[in-house]
Amino acid sequence: MTGAIWNLLLGLAWVLLSGDFTGLNLLVGLIFGYITLVLIEPQLDSLKGYPARVPRFIGFIGFFLKELIQANLRVAFDILTPPWHMKPGVIAMPLSARTEMEITMVANLISLTPGTLSLDVSDDRKVLYIHAMFLDNEEELRRNLKEMEHRALELFR
Amino acid sequence: MIDFIKGTLIIGGALFMLLASVGLLRLPDLLTRMHATTKAAALGVILIMLAAAMHFAEVGIVARSFAIIVFILMTAPVAAHVIGRAGYFVGSKLWSGTVKDELRPNYDPLTHELKSGLETQENAKRQPRETDPD
Numbered sequence: 001m002t003g004a005i006w007n008l009l010l011g012l013a014w015v016l017l018s019g020d021f022t023g024l025n026l027l028v029g030l031i032f033g034y035i036t037l038v039l040i041e042p043q044l045d046s047l048k049g050y051p052a053r054v055p056r057f058i059g060f061i062g063f064f065l066k067e068l069i070q071a072n073l074r075v076a077f078d079i080l081t082p083p084w085h086m087k088p089g090v091i092a093m094p095l096s097a098r099t100e101m102e103i104t105m106v107a108n109l110i111s112l113t114p115g116t117l118s119l120d121v122s123d124d125r126k127v128l129y130i131h132a133m134f135l136d137n138e139e140e141l142r143r144n145l146k147e148m149e150h151r152a153l154e155l156f157r
Numbered sequence: 158m159i160d161f162i163k164g165t166l167i168i169g170g171a172l173f174m175l176l177a178s179v180g181l182l183r184l185p186d187l188l189t190r191m192h193a194t195t196k197a198a199a200l201g202v203i204l205i206m207l208a209a210a211m212h213f214a215e216v217g218i219v220a221r222s223f224a225i226i227v228f229i230l231m232t233a234p235v236a237a238h239v240i241g242r243a244g245y246f247v248g249s250k251l252w253s254g255t256v257k258d259e260l261r262p263n264y265d266p267l268t269h270e271l272k273s274g275l276e277t278q279e280n281a282k283r284q285p286r287e288t289d290p291d
Binding site for chain 2: 092124
């Protein structure tokens with residue numbers, strides 16, 4: 001978190017000092033700020049792990065967009081063709097997220113991908129109940145959900 | 158070229174919104190309808206906002222359209238979750254083709270307790286004690 005704030009501040013400083021107020025220049029500033037932080041990371045404890053987190057974050061966004069579009073097309077296909085191919089159902093997914101914040105993030109990400117909607121979390125915060133639209137291959141669905149949770153948790157830990 | 162991309166984005170966004178409303182009309186029960194409306198509509202808004210940002214290409218408008226995208230991504234799943242959850246617990250009927258419901262047996266409608274189904278597993282685990290014979 002400290003790393004992200006410093007990166008943003010360095011980017012803004014770059015924009016101010018170069019006097020060119022455009023989005024592209026801000027992007028350049030952010031990249032230079034990132035390089036600076038990579039270089040001074042061994043000296044500062046508060047920056048530990050920040051350089052590795054940025055590519056992971058970008059990779060996560062790519063992965064998430066892919067899932068989002070794929071799943072949207074699948075739901076779209078089912079809506080447009082007359083017979084129902086879907087097999088909806090409620091499944092229980094054991095959570096490896098522990099704190100409230102992590103559970104909120106994971107539940108939101110699951111709700112955002114079409115085809116899965118998080119319904120509720122059990123009182124002891126161990127299981128997330130998910131309404132899924134396509135249960136023809138439950139194993140694969142569970143594996144995908146687990147992978148998404150794993151990747152999301154990697155970002156915050 | 159850029160016009161072509163903008164046009165594709167806007168038409169794609171409008172199509173996803175149309176799909177959301179068709180889904181709302183056609184799908185059989187509350188939970189499947191939540192699937193169609195919130196997510197397809199959110200994707201539609203995102204695509205249209207991207208097109209707007211590309212068209213104007215000014216700092217103020219790009220920043221605002223990205224803010225809209227971020228806020229849609231933050232609020233849409235929460236709304237879907239809350240409406241779906243409320244509908245489920247109030248007792249809206251699930252579609253006849255629903256294959257599985259792992260929530261119902263763990264929910265107690267009187268006390269509103271929601272078990273995880275892992276309690277017995279947890280209790281069955283036995284910690285080693287000092288009094289155990291070797």
